[in-house]
Amino acid sequence: MSFNHSVIWIDHQEAHVIYFNPTASESEVIKTRSTHKNTHHKSGSVSGSHAGPDEHYLHEVIQAVKESKEILIVGPGSAKLELMKHATKHDHLTADKVVGIETVDHPTDGQLLAFAKKYFVKADALKGDTIITG
Template sequence: MSFNHSVIWIDHQEAHVIYFNPTASESEVIKTRSTHKNVHHKSGNVSGARAEPDQVYLHEVIQAVKESKEILIVGPGSAKLDLMKHATKHDHDTADRVVGIETVDHSTDGQLLAYAKKYFIKVDALKGDTSITG
């Protein structure tokens, strides 16, 4: 089945990826293998510098949406921006298909799908595309 749209809800521990079209959806969860629970500050670093995000994790998330025509990235913190920076640096084609980055608290996959459908209806309407509304 072909899914034109994807939404990624991401934090530094896991990403919920939902692929969808007007009539169907599929989802998957991608988890980091990193043992660092907090990337805000390096442990034992007096400067308080931010720890680097897990690049392997970010790469896996980007690979998951490689076939999507339009991608929405959402999440509560900085992981969504880290993901976009990673895509811009390592996968320009996928980065070019990101239509928005939004701050969204953790929600169920059903709530996330509903949010994404509303978002894409607006985006597609601006482009004259009605693929989400049928």
């Protein structure tokens, strides 16, 4: 089945990826292999620096949405921006498909899908594309 849209909810531990079209959706969860639980500045660090993003994790998330035509990235913290920076640096074709980056706390997958559909209704209407309903 072809899914034109994807939404990624991401934090530093896991990413919820939902692929969808007007009539169906599929989802998957991608988890980091990093042992760093907290990447905030000075958190448990003698040097005062923070752990860098898990590049393998970010790459895996970007690969998951490579076939999507439009991508929305959401999340509660800086991981969504790190994902976009990673995509821009390593896969500019996928980065060009990102239509928005939004701050969203910790929704259920159902809430995330509803948020994404509502977002894409507005984005698609502005471009004159087919409207997603339901």
